[in-house]
Ligand SMILES: Nc1ncnc2c1ncn2[C@@H]1O[C@H](COP(=O)(O)OP(=O)(O)O)[C@@H](O)[C@H]1O
């Protein structure tokens with residue numbers, strides 16, 4: 001049996017829609033694989049009642065097919081589905097690394113990214129790599145059609161996850177079909193600023209680069225209390241706040257000493273809107289880790 005742990009991820013980071021992503025130190029999925037004549041799947045843990053065990057509908061089934069690696073796959077879910085924390089990607093990433101080892105396919109971690117993205121296509125309709133790239137490689141990643149750039153960085157953050165469900169597929173259906181040159185110029189500037197901040201380990205620059213005028217305004221309507229939660233986090237020490245992935249989680253960049261305050265005010269602000277939530281005080285972390293084989 002091979003066991004792999006893969007982290008939750010936060011994609012987009014405002015200005016980097018479908019390109020930027022960071023691995024979080026926690027939560028995470030753990031996947032166990034054993035060779036079998038055909039792929040079967042067992043899912044347990046958070047939200048497992050909402051996750052299909054049909055290999056045609058679970059992200060790990062697509063990964064097993066892509067690697068020609070039939071297996072019995074057990075998924076211990078630590079990342080809630082429909083959270084905006086790369087739940088589907090965490091399983092796909094862990095399965096890709098685990099099956100690559102189990103069958104000795106000798107793929108590099110970068111080569112496993114598009115394979116894991118085939119799992120994302122099963123659940124959202126698009127093989128976007130901005131979650132599976134950091135889930136496999138760790139750190140901050142810039143994923144384009146031609147290259148994946150990974151930057152190790154030490155940035156503290158808070159992710160606040162409300163008891164609200166937003167599926168990535170639905171959140172992709174509300175995307176605007178066109179935008180303006182001014183918004184493109186603004187987004188390029190913010191994305192460059194965020195990337196410089198990640199390279200320097202500068203939370204102020206990262207925060208400045210998270211503001212987005214194209215995607216976030218249409219998706220924030222799917223998250224009750226979003227504007228209030230964002231404003232109160234900024235007023236209490238966060239340097240930047242935006243939707244995590246397709247939501248409903250909200251990510252706030254802050255100095256480590258302000259994490260507790262930022263987490264508490266975000267929870268309180270959601271509560272003011274009648275929404276229960278929980279907050280992870282964490283930091284950008286490592287990618288998928290082989291636990292045993
Ligand atoms: N292994 C898996 N883990 C989590 N969700 C999965 C998995 N396989 C399929 N799904 C489906 O994917 C959806 C969750 O994915 P998504 O909407 O992208 O959430 P997230 O934003 O957390 O990634 C759910 O509808 C779930 O049924």
Ligand SMILES: N[C@@H](CCOP(=O)(O)O)C(=O)O
Nearest residue numbers: 011018084085086168245246
């Ligand atoms: N770029 C994607 C990212 C989805 O992230 P998830 O954590 O919500 O799956 C998008 O915004 O659609």
